[in-house]
Amino acid sequence: xxxxxxxxxxxxxxxxxxxxxxxxxxxxxxxxxxxxxxxxxxxxxxxxxxxxxxxxxxxxxxxxxxxxxxxxxxxxxxxxxxxxxxxxxxxxxxxxxxxxxxxxxxxxxxxxxxxxxxxxxxxxxxxxxxxxxxxxxxxxxxxxxxxxxxxxxxxxxxxxxxxxxxxxxxxxxxxxxxxxxxxxxxxxxxxxxxxxxxxxxxxxx
Amino acid sequence: xxxxxxxxxxxxxxxxxxxxxxxxxxxxxxxxxxxxxxxxxxxxxxxxxxxxxxxxxxxxxxxxxxxxxxxxxxxxxxxxxxxxxxxxxxxxxxxxxxxxxxxxxxxxxxxxxxxxxxxxxxxxxxxxxxxxxxxxxxxxxxxxxxxxxxxxxxxxxxxxxxxxxxxxxxxxxxxxxxxxxxxxxxxxxxxxxxxxxxxxxxxxx
DNA sequence: ATCAATCTTGACTGATTGGTCAACTGTGTT
DNA sequence: AACACAGTTGACCAATCAGTCAAGATTGAT
Numbered sequence: 433x434x435x436x437x438x439x440x441x442x443x444x445x446x447x448x449x450x451x452x453x454x455x456x457x458x459x460x461x462x463x464x465x466x467x468x469x470x471x472x473x474x475x476x477x478x479x480x481x482x483x484x485x486x487x488x489x490x491x492x493x494x495x496x497x498x499x500x501x502x503x504x505x506x507x508x509x510x511x512x513x514x515x516x517x518x519x520x521x522x523x524x525x526x527x528x529x530x531x532x533x534x535x536x537x538x539x540x541x542x543x544x545x546x547x548x549x550x551x552x553x554x555x556x557x558x559x560x561x562x563x564x565x566x567x568x569x570x571x572x573x574x575x576x577x578x579x580x581x582x583x584x585x586x587x588x589x590x591x592x593x594x595x596x597x598x599x600x601x602x603x604x605x606x607x608x609x610x611x612x613x614x615x616x617x618x619x620x621x622x623x624x625x626x627x628x629x630x631x632x633x634x635x636x637x
Numbered sequence: 638x639x640x641x642x643x644x645x646x647x648x649x650x651x652x653x654x655x656x657x658x659x660x661x662x663x664x665x666x667x668x669x670x671x672x673x674x675x676x677x678x679x680x681x682x683x684x685x686x687x688x689x690x691x692x693x694x695x696x697x698x699x700x701x702x703x704x705x706x707x708x709x710x711x712x713x714x715x716x717x718x719x720x721x722x723x724x725x726x727x728x729x730x731x732x733x734x735x736x737x738x739x740x741x742x743x744x745x746x747x748x749x750x751x752x753x754x755x756x757x758x759x760x761x762x763x764x765x766x767x768x769x770x771x772x773x774x775x776x777x778x779x780x781x782x783x784x785x786x787x788x789x790x791x792x793x794x795x796x797x798x799x800x801x802x803x804x805x806x807x808x809x810x811x812x813x814x815x816x817x818x819x820x821x822x823x824x825x826x827x828x829x830x831x832x833x834x835x836x837x838x839x840x841x842x
Numbered sequence: 843a844t845c846a847a848t849c850t851t852g853a854c855t856g857a858t859t860g861g862t863c864a865a866c867t868g869t870g871t872t
Numbered sequence: 873a874a875c876a877c878a879g880t881t882g883a884c885c886a887a888t889c890a891g892t893c894a895a896g897a898t899t900g901a902t
Contacts (some may be wrong), residue, residue, distance in 0.1 A: 444869090445881070462756060466672030470860060480881050485861065485881095545754050545809075548749050551667060552812040559816040567817050584839070590832040593814060594803055601802035604750075607757040609798060612772050627795040631840050634789070635755040649849070686850050689882065690891065704879085 449487055451477045453501070456494045464546045465495055487557040496554065499547065502540045503558055509533065510566060510592075515573045519582035520636050523574070527595055527632055528625075534603035535621045541603035567592060583636040598628060654692055656682045658706070661699045666744040669751045701759065704752065707745045708763055714772060715739065715797075720778045724787035725841050728779070732800055732837055733830075739808035740826045746808035764769055772797060786839040796840075803833060 441449070455476035455574040459468045471537055488494045509529040513522050534541050552559055567589065574588040602609060602617070602624050610617050646654070655743070660681035664673045675696055679689040693699045714734040718727050739746050757764055772794065779793035807814060807829050815822050 442869095442878075448879090464657075464669050464672065464751075464755060467669065467755070471856080471858095481860090482862080482882085483880050489861095491860065496640075542754050546669075548810050548813050549750050549754065550669060550672070552816070556812070556816060559813055560819075563813075564817045564819070586835060587828055587832050588829060589818060593806060594832070594836065597802045597806035597810075598799055601798060601806075605753050605802075607761070608753050608764055608768075611757070611761060612769045613794060614765075614769070623792055623795060624798075627792050627799070630791060631799065634839050634842070637834050637839070647848075647899090653849090674888080676888095686890090687852085687892080688850050691849070694891095696890065 445487070448477070448479065448483075451479070452484060452487055452494065453498060456498055457539050457543065460498065461542040464550075467490075480561060489492040492554075498543060498554060502544060503555070503562075505533070505537070505540070506544065507563065507566060510570055513570055513573070515576070519574075519577035520581075523583065523591075523595075523636060524629070524632060527599065528629055530595055530599040531602070531621070531625060531628060535618075538603035538606060538617075541600055545600065557617050565569070586635075650692070653682070653684065653688075656684070657689060657692055657699065658703060662701055662744050662748065665700060666747040666751070667702065669755075670696075702704075702747060704760060707749060708760070708767075710738070710742070710745070711749065712768065715771060715775055718775055718778070724779075724782035724785075728788065728796075728800075728841060729834070729837060732804065735800055735804040736807070736826070736830060736833060739804050740823075743808035743811060743822075743841055746805050750805065750809040808817075 452473065455478075456468075456473045458476055459472045461473075462468075468491075470481050470484060473494065474481040477484065484494075488497065509526055512529075513526055547553075547555055571588040571592065574583075574591060577583050578585045578588070602621060606617050609620055613620055647681075657678065660683075661673075663680045663681055664677045675686050675689060678699065679686040682689065691837055702738075714731055718731050718736075742841075752760055754756075775796065776793040779788075779796060782788050783790045783793070797841065807826060811822050811825075818825055
């Protein structure tokens with residue numbers, strides 16, 4: 433089956449493809465690409481391995497499909513930052529939305545983290561293309577806000593990186609934080625939300 | 638060969654073991670545990686695979702040896718934080734030392750990150766044992782500083798997490814930051830150092 | 843020089859895994 | 873009912889990989 437064709441999907445196709453992607457996300461985000469097997473994914477999706485390969489031609493094809501789905505959602509909150517909005521509100525809102533993304537989609541965050549930690553072999557064109565452009569653009573916006581004295585002056589790129597680092601940490605390193613805190617991650621996110629709100633309030637002031 | 642015996646190591650043993658660990662660090666930190674092969678490690682170490690297995694009984698044994706080496710170095714800067722020192726200096730110093738660790742030992746940081754992202758299967762006893770104890774102890778120290786009004790009040794655990802997140806990000810996500818900034822990572826670390834210095838100055842005030 | 847212990851490796855093995863294929867079944871359209 | 877096509881799978885294959893083994897090479901103490 434060629435997933436590139438333009439025919440509308442049948443009921444069974446929709447159902448199986450989404451089951452496969454859900455299963456693959458679960459498996460890839462825990463074991464990484466090389467550490468995951470098609471049998472695991474097929475089993476988790478409730479179908480046979482040949483049937484899985486009927487919908488996706490290769491293991492890589494599944495991985496690519498997952499990553500491209502993810503990258504859109506990933507960019508959205510930053511893209512949505514409004515240059516004409518209130519500087520501090522826009523940034524605080526970005527922090528909140530990014531933390532919500534970690535809370536609600538930790539597997540996606542870990543899938544992405546796995547990919548970057550290992551040198552981003554499959555998404556470097558995305559990183560130095562779409563992502564770089566967007567970040568450069570928003571860094572300029574933030575820099576403009578700093579020029580007007582609406583928020584404190586810092587390197588805007590590193591300010592963006594710090595938001596990423598602080599919010600993703602709770603998803604990517606959840607195993608660590610929850611073992612150290614001895615709490616389930618939902619309560620940790622509640623505290624994290626208060627903490628991040630407070631420090632960014634001070635940073636931006 | 639049993640690595641548990643107490644005999645002193647020969648010249649050849651020292652040489653080969655350190656070559657193996659160096660090679661394994663390089664390979665594991667890029668490919669993860671399951672993504673790395675003994676052939677890769679043996680080749681990088683300049684020896685044959687059976688010879689590698691003469692020094693370490695299994696792939697896991699190499700991994701465990703690397704991780705335990707790493708965990709000591711990992712704890713050191715936090716353990717070294719002096720309860721009787723100047724609160725702000727001690728914390729700023731911890732940030733600096735942690736960033737230096739990322740700059741000078743990015744492979745170790747990525748090895749650790751790989752392990753945590755995948756749920757910390759092999760080091761959870763360390764996390765909820767030694768690490769938790771140390772973090773709890775230092776959180777109390779920080780909390781004491783906050784009580785005395787020496788630094789601003791926050792959840793001390795999350796303050797520690799934020800230092801980890803911000804400093805490790807530059808090692809673990811180096812692929813991302815260097816592609817977006819279009820600079821080599823050494824220059825990025827110079828800017829990161831200035832940025833982190835500035836924001837923690839504001840956070841702690 | 844000898845000899846025992848250490849060190850080294852080519853050639854294997856058994857298990858796992860990504861992917862194929864031919865044959866079979868289910869679906870929906872006429 | 874009949875038929876074309878979508879969907880499904882057991883059995884298989886070739887490649888890869890962790891780990892073994894027996895035989896040979898090196899080392900260093902005497």
